[in-house]
Amino acid sequence: MNLLLLEAADFVAADRVVLRDRRLTHLHEVHRAEAGECLRVGLLGGQMGQGQLLRLDATEAELKIELQQTPPAKLPVTLLLALPRPKMLRRVLQTVASMGVPKLVLLNSYRVEKSFWQTPFLEPQAIREQLLLGLEQARDTVLPEVIIEKRFKPFVEDRLPQLVAGTRGLVGHPGDYPACPRALSEPVTLAIGPEGGWIPYEVEKLTEAGLQPVQLGDRILRVETAVSALLARLF
Amino acid sequence: MNLLLLEAADFVAADRVVLRDRRLTHLHEVHRAEAGECLRVGLLGGQMGQGQLLRLDATEAELKIELQQTPPAKLPVTLLLALPRPKMLRRVLQTVASMGVPKLVLLNSYRVEKSFWQTPFLEPQAIREQLLLGLEQARDTVLPEVIIEKRFKPFVEDRLPQLVAGTRGLVGHPGDYPACPRALSEPVTLAIGPEGGWIPYEVEKLTEAGLQPVQLGDRILRVETAVSALLARLF
Incomplete structure (x- = not known):
C-alpha cells in the first residue's frame, strides 16, 4: 500500500x-x-x-x-467490461481503480459463463475491497463507480446510447478494424469483451449504440492485460 | 488457450x-x-x-x-525487470510472452527482497511453463529469452551498455522526468523497477549505462500493470 x-x-x-x-x-x-x-x-x-x-x-x-x-485526475473514460471470471475480476477491479477509471460497467455477454454471476466477489463489499486496494496502490482516494448489468440487450439498447453521447465510443475487438487510436484528450466510452471475444451480434449491437470497433494487433491478450494496454494507449 | x-x-x-x-x-x-x-x-x-x-x-x-x-512479430524491445515477488513473477512472465517481448532480463535491485531469489518459480522449467501459457494466450510460438542477473552493479556496468547500444534506453521511474514517449518504431531497452521503485543510486547507474528516466504520471502501478501499460504506450 x-x-x-x-x-x-x-x-x-x-x-x-x-x-x-x-x-x-x-x-x-x-x-x-x-x-x-x-x-x-x-x-x-x-x-x-x-x-x-x-x-x-x-x-x-x-x-x-x-x-x-488533491488526488490525481481520473481518466476521461467509461469502461464497459464483459464480466471476467471471478479470480480475474478481483485483479481487474484493482487495475481499474489504480489506473484512474472513474466508471466501470460489468456487462453480460454470450461468452460470459453463467456461473461467473454467482461469485461472492460481486458483492458490493467485495468489490469495494478490491477497489480500495487499487486506490492504495496508485495513491488515489476516489472510488470508481461500478455498475452491474446482467442483461446485455436492454443495457446496450436502452442505456448505452446515453452513456456514449458526447464521447468517442470504442469497442476492442480483434479483426480487420482500424488500430486503436492513441493519446486522446476527448472523453471515451470503451468496451472490452470476454475471454474468447464478443460474438458478432454483440459487436453489431455495440456498434449501433455508437461504439466503433478497433483492434490492438494479432495478439489475444488476457482481459486484465488488455485493460491496462488499451487505457495506456488511449490516454 | x-x-x-x-x-x-x-x-x-x-x-x-x-x-x-x-x-x-x-x-x-x-x-x-x-x-x-x-x-x-x-x-x-x-x-x-x-x-x-x-x-x-x-x-x-x-x-x-x-x-x-508465420507467428506474429515480436516487439523491438529488451525488457529489464527488477525481480518481482514470486506470485507476480508468474503472471509477469505470461504478460511478457503474450505481449511479444523477445528478451527479458530479471535483475536484482535494492528493494527486491532476498527471499524472492529462492523461489522455485525461477527454475528454468517453471519459467518456461509460464512463458508457454503466455504464448498460448496470445497465439505466438517463439519463446522469449529470459536472462537472470542476480547482481545489479556488474550487470549494469559491464553488460548493460552493450544491450543498450543502438537502442533507445528508457527507465520507468516516478518523478520530475519527461513523460514516457509514444508509438516508437526504433528498438528500445526498457527498465522497470521493483515495488517501491529503484533507489536513486540505481537510477544513476542505469542512466550512466544509457537509460533515460521517464514517468507515466502520478499513479504508482503494480509491476504487471506497468509492464503492459508501458509496452502499449511505447509501440
Whole structure:
C-alpha cells in the first residue's frame, strides 16, 4: 500500500485518527512502521497528505493528519467490461481503480459463463475491497463507480446510447478494424469483451449504440492485460 | 488457450501429432473438443496453422497438422525487470510472452527482497511453463529469452551498455522526468523497477549505462500493470 486510506469513522479529532483493522496489521507487518514516522495518507473521497505516527502498539495506531493535496485526475473514460471470471475480476477491479477509471460497467455477454454471476466477489463489499486496494496502490482516494448489468440487450439498447453521447465510443475487438487510436484528450466510452471475444451480434449491437470497433494487433491478450494496454494507449 | 502449442516430440509422422499431457486434459475439460474439429495449432519455435482432431479419447488425442502461417512479430524491445515477488513473477512472465517481448532480463535491485531469489518459480522449467501459457494466450510460438542477473552493479556496468547500444534506453521511474514517449518504431531497452521503485543510486547507474528516466504520471502501478501499460504506450 502506497497510501494509507482513512475514512471519516477513523477520526477521533479534526486532525487525529486511530486505526485498528487490516491497516494496523499492514503497518506492523509490511510497513514495519515505528512511532514518529511520516506516512502518506488520504481521506477516502477527499484530499491526500501526511500522517505522523504518534503511537503504534499491538491494538492501535494513532496518527496526526494533515491533508492538503488533491488526488490525481481520473481518466476521461467509461469502461464497459464483459464480466471476467471471478479470480480475474478481483485483479481487474484493482487495475481499474489504480489506473484512474472513474466508471466501470460489468456487462453480460454470450461468452460470459453463467456461473461467473454467482461469485461472492460481486458483492458490493467485495468489490469495494478490491477497489480500495487499487486506490492504495496508485495513491488515489476516489472510488470508481461500478455498475452491474446482467442483461446485455436492454443495457446496450436502452442505456448505452446515453452513456456514449458526447464521447468517442470504442469497442476492442480483434479483426480487420482500424488500430486503436492513441493519446486522446476527448472523453471515451470503451468496451472490452470476454475471454474468447464478443460474438458478432454483440459487436453489431455495440456498434449501433455508437461504439466503433478497433483492434490492438494479432495478439489475444488476457482481459486484465488488455485493460491496462488499451487505457495506456488511449490516454 | 487460444493456440495449441506442439513440440517436435509430439510428431508421429510429418503431419501427425499425438498428445497425452496437460494439453489432452485441456482439450477435454476446457475446450470440450470433439473428433473432427479444427483447432489453431503452432509448432514451438516454428509456424502456426490448423490441426484437425482425428481421434480424442481418455488417454490420447491425435491431430492432422497443417502449418503455413508465420507467428506474429515480436516487439523491438529488451525488457529489464527488477525481480518481482514470486506470485507476480508468474503472471509477469505470461504478460511478457503474450505481449511479444523477445528478451527479458530479471535483475536484482535494492528493494527486491532476498527471499524472492529462492523461489522455485525461477527454475528454468517453471519459467518456461509460464512463458508457454503466455504464448498460448496470445497465439505466438517463439519463446522469449529470459536472462537472470542476480547482481545489479556488474550487470549494469559491464553488460548493460552493450544491450543498450543502438537502442533507445528508457527507465520507468516516478518523478520530475519527461513523460514516457509514444508509438516508437526504433528498438528500445526498457527498465522497470521493483515495488517501491529503484533507489536513486540505481537510477544513476542505469542512466550512466544509457537509460533515460521517464514517468507515466502520478499513479504508482503494480509491476504487471506497468509492464503492459508501458509496452502499449511505447509501440
